[in-house]
Amino acid sequence: PDVLGDYVHHVPLNDLEALELTMREHGHEIGAMLIEPILGNAGSITASVEYLKGARALCDEHRVVLIFDEVKTGFRVARGGVQELMGVEADLCTFAKAMGNGYPISAFAGREEIMRLIRPGGVAQGGTSAAHPVPLAAAEKTLEILDETDALERIADYGTRMQEGMAQILSRKGIDHVFTGHPSMGGLFFLDEVPTNYRDWADSDYTLYNELALELNDMGILCEPDSREPWFISAAHDESCMTETLEKFETALAIVLDRQATKA
Ligand SMILES: Cc1ncc(COP(=O)(O)O)c(C=O)c1O
Structure with a gap:
């Protein structure tokens, strides 16, 4: 109210x-x-x-x-x-x-x-x-x-390496991007500088993120389709998850960029 x-x-x-x-x-x-x-x-x-x-x-x-x-x-x-x-x-x-x-x-x-x-x-x-x-x-x-156990160290390390892999894929396509937060719960923004408050998110263009997330969901990579949700890493994520996530991230990105280029 x-x-x-x-x-x-x-x-x-x-x-x-x-x-x-x-x-x-x-x-x-x-x-x-x-x-x-x-x-x-x-x-x-x-x-x-x-x-x-x-x-x-x-x-x-x-x-x-x-x-x-x-x-x-x-x-x-x-x-x-x-x-x-x-x-x-x-x-x-x-x-x-x-x-x-x-x-x-x-x-x-x-x-x-x-x-x-x-x-x-x-x-x-x-x-x-x-x-x-x-x-x-x-x-x-x-x-x-x-x-x-070292569960928290492992999820932070997994998140860091996953972000490094995603960054390489995005850089190859020339897409500006930054990661926010902690690697165990990192956010992904298609911006050229790190957002510092909620208004930065509200003002950002998250259409690419939304399309990419839905494509990933269809492929079985269950990141949140809402760009406000960080990527939460679980201690159950192992190296096969990492490989699959990065492969599908690259494929999904290519599909979305192709679709956007066709529409333009
Ligand atoms: C950061 C944060 N604080 C508080 C809450 C609310 O918690 P609850 O549903 O237990 O009221 C949530 C719910 O997801 C949350 O993400």
Whole structure:
């Protein structure tokens, strides 16, 4: 509803000046700043470390609770999520997807003095399936595997090599491209510079991406057909997946470019 807009200030990602101005004018009435440092629903466009450090300092100065949405980055980009990756700690953070490896579970965590407010007579927290033992058991096992194996290093390495392969194919066709985010959840943009906020995605031409993704889907490469979704790598992806993905990426690109040339 429009009325919600009265309670929220939107500031573009990576614009520290705009954030500073907002905090200076409204910091006394702002309860929390919510940010997803790698935009998992906008092509993995990423906050710079400098921006996150600036946001952390402004939140401290204005006594604003800093919340990181780590639903997509948590237990994926590093064992300690985006906070470990970027070296900036939030006051509260949310987790879900990777921690349950497909099982329905989410969690939030934070500084002790905030978490201790959640108690009978304090802040209420509950839900029909909260703390359900089946997803909890799945999450416990998943976290054990992430802790004790090199799964996260492997998906990052796989993503890096896949992007290198895709970059070679795109460069051979003379197509401008950049990758965003972390290689375990990388975004692909057909731009000549790295996008830095959501507006850059909204203003970009993603027709080539959309056509390419649909072609890949038809060939059995199940990247998201929505250009806002990064390419999430799974620890189950192996070298045969890599070869198949790159071969089909090249074929699909040729088909789409031919089709576009015929239409033009
Ligand atoms: C980054 C991010 N945050 C939050 C959510 C919402 O999570 P939930 O469906 O548990 O409310 C999603 C859902 O996909 C998400 O991608």
